[in-house]
Amino acid sequence: xxxxxxxxxxxxxxxxxxxxxxxxxxxxxxxxxxxxxxxxxxxxxxxxxxxxxxxxxxxxxxxxxxxxxxxxxxxxxxxxxxxxxxxxxxxxxxxxxxxxxxxxxxxxxxxxxxxxxxxxxxxxxxxxxxxxxxxxxxxxxxxxxxxxxxxxxxxxxxxxxxxxxxxxxxxxxxxxxxxxxxxxxxxxxxxxxxxxxxxxxxxxxxxxxxxxxxxxxxxxxxxxxxxxxxxxxxxxxxxxxxxxxxxxxxxxxxxxxxxxxxxxxxxxxxxxxxxxxxxxxxxxxxxxxxxxxxxxxxxxxxxxxxxxxxxxxxxxxxxxxxxxxxxxxxxxxxxxxxxxxxxxxxxxxxxxxxxxxxxxxxxxxxxxxxxxxxxxxxxxxxxxxxxxxxxxxxxxxxxxxxxxxxxxxxxxxxxxxxxxxxxxxxxxxxxxxxxxxxxxxxxxxxxxxxxxxxxxxxxxxxxxxxxxxxxxxxxxxxxxxxxxxxxxxxxxxxxxxxxxx
Amino acid sequence: xxxxxxxxxxxxxxxxxxxxxxxxxxxxxxxxxxxxxxxxxxxxxxxxxxxxxxxxxxxxxxxxx
Numbered sequence: 001x002x003x004x005x006x007x008x009x010x011x012x013x014x015x016x017x018x019x020x021x022x023x024x025x026x027x028x029x030x031x032x033x034x035x036x037x038x039x040x041x042x043x044x045x046x047x048x049x050x051x052x053x054x055x056x057x058x059x060x061x062x063x064x065x066x067x068x069x070x071x072x073x074x075x076x077x078x079x080x081x082x083x084x085x086x087x088x089x090x091x092x093x094x095x096x097x098x099x100x101x102x103x104x105x106x107x108x109x110x111x112x113x114x115x116x117x118x119x120x121x122x123x124x125x126x127x128x129x130x131x132x133x134x135x136x137x138x139x140x141x142x143x144x145x146x147x148x149x150x151x152x153x154x155x156x157x158x159x160x161x162x163x164x165x166x167x168x169x170x171x172x173x174x175x176x177x178x179x180x181x182x183x184x185x186x187x188x189x190x191x192x193x194x195x196x197x198x199x200x201x202x203x204x205x206x207x208x209x210x211x212x213x214x215x216x217x218x219x220x221x222x223x224x225x226x227x228x229x230x231x232x233x234x235x236x237x238x239x240x241x242x243x244x245x246x247x248x249x250x251x252x253x254x255x256x257x258x259x260x261x262x263x264x265x266x267x268x269x270x271x272x273x274x275x276x277x278x279x280x281x282x283x284x285x286x287x288x289x290x291x292x293x294x295x296x297x298x299x300x301x302x303x304x305x306x307x308x309x310x311x312x313x314x315x316x317x318x319x320x321x322x323x324x325x326x327x328x329x330x331x332x333x334x335x336x337x338x339x340x341x342x343x344x345x346x347x348x349x350x351x352x353x354x355x356x357x358x359x360x361x362x363x364x365x366x367x368x369x370x371x372x373x374x375x376x377x378x379x380x381x382x383x384x385x386x387x388x389x390x391x392x393x394x395x396x397x398x399x400x401x402x403x404x405x406x407x408x409x410x411x412x413x414x415x416x417x418x419x420x421x422x423x424x425x426x427x428x429x430x431x432x433x434x435x436x437x438x439x440x441x442x443x444x445x446x447x448x449x450x451x452x453x454x455x456x457x458x459x460x461x462x463x464x465x466x467x468x469x470x471x472x473x474x475x476x477x478x479x480x481x482x483x484x485x486x487x488x489x490x491x492x493x494x495x496x497x498x499x500x501x
Numbered sequence: 502x503x504x505x506x507x508x509x510x511x512x513x514x515x516x517x518x519x520x521x522x523x524x525x526x527x528x529x530x531x532x533x534x535x536x537x538x539x540x541x542x543x544x545x546x547x548x549x550x551x552x553x554x555x556x557x558x559x560x561x562x563x564x565x566x
Contacts, residue, residue: 149539153530153535163518167514172508
């Protein structure tokens with residue numbers, strides 16, 4: 001269907017991308033945990049049940065790690081601070097200065113990328129010369145997404161990052177001097193390991209059984225049904241595109257698409273296409289669904305559960321849920337967070353299925369020799385445990401390890417939850433993960449050819465797959481949300497939030 | 502492709518992207534359904550651009566302060 005993406009790097013002599021991502025990701029997470037103690041609140045107590053509501057635990061690195069601020073008409077609002085709002089007669093809401101965060105992000109990402117390049121066996125000086133161009137493109141994508149109109153439309157930085165990369169690669173071509181920093185998979189896998197800190201398994205028990213059923217039963221059912229529909233009825237030209245779109249649509253949009261694409265080694269243009277579809281459908285559903293909920297006369301809890309279980313992006317879920325009402329917004333985001341815990345499970349399941357079932361069927365026929373494993377031997381149709389392990393995308397181990405450590409810490413007490421969520425997540429892993437995804441998508445754009453999208457779009461099959469899968473998702477989730485939150489457990493949300501029915 | 506043509510294509514592509522970002526998207530947001538949504542987003546400062554939304558204040562699984 002599409003040609004393999006062009007190699008962005010010369011022969012590799014160091015660690016694989018996966019192991020580099022695991023080592024760096026886990027080290028960064030542990031360093032973030034440790035360095036947070038430089039700014040520990042005075043009132044800290046181990047395993048405290050309660051803390052003062054206004055207690056803050058800000059990570060010392062937070063002031064110098066940012067991605068700019070929201071802006072409307074004047075770009076300086078996003079780069080410097082929003083004092084410029086005074087020009088419109090509005091008092092500034094905050095007094096934050098953004099440029100130190102951008103400079104800090106540049107320095108931190110250069111160091112991280114430099115270490116990653118060394119682990120991979122690349123020449124550091126070439127990386128250092130190439131990286132500023134990639135970072136500037138990423139910065140431009142971030143600032144484009146932070147413009148007020150784009151924020152309101154939910155057009156995320158990933159889309160602008162891919163478009164900017166495509167603009168360069170399909171006009172003047174990606175300059176050879178930039179190649180040493182074009183490491184799409186490495187940035188994305190490192191970002192995915194850090195994403196583990198945001199996937200907290202404790203969210204699973206938020207609403208008890210009804211929440212788990214709505215988020216964890218419907219989602220895999222829709223994922224598998226959509227994949228089967230794509231394979232056997234629609235006859236999708238690419239299995240990897242099929243599973244990436246199915247996971248993207250049924251789990252949580254961009255993050256699930258990235259994790260699944262890395263797990264099954266989908267092509268870069270397939271990931272870009274899946275994300276483009278997700279963003280387009282998410283924007284439409286974010287606007288339409290609140291009106292449909294009101295028109296159907298759904299209770300806030302059922303409406304929230306329906307929105308949370310179907311709209312892809314978590315941010316769009318919050319927006320659409322809040323349009324129905326405050327309670328619906330809270331239920332929607334909680335259901336989405338329960339669903340988000342599926343990312344790791346889906347990535348693990350897809351990776352296992354691909355390495356044990358799909359690849360043994362397809363690889364010998366294609367006699368592949370990828371850039372990662374140029375000397376891969378032909379093993380025929382039977383592969384051993386060692387071969388399965390060799391092919392397994394190891395970044396999932398890093399993702400699960402970070403997720404388990406983070407989930408365990410949060411359960412220890414109120415201060416430990418503050419440590420993980422406010423200091424580590426908000427201060428370090430979340431902004432860093434955002435930057436890494438942004439750079440990864442700039443590199444995907446720089447490595448992609450627009451002509452590769454034409455065959456996909458000509459048949460219209462990806463759009464049909466997404467539309468049919470999402471329709472099934474809408475019907476099943478509505479039925480299950482009604483059954484669980486209206487018929488079987490009508491007091492589940494009251495019990496969860498107030499402790500009494 | 503000759504060098505001048507490459508740069509011309511880059512300039513044309515950049516203009517197209519700028520037109521989409523700077524004109525088409527704001528035009529879309531001026532539609533009544535989007536305008537209502539935008540008003541809510543601005544008033545409540547909902548971070549719709551975020552992939553993940555972890556600043557949630559009241560979800561039930563969060564340890565009580």
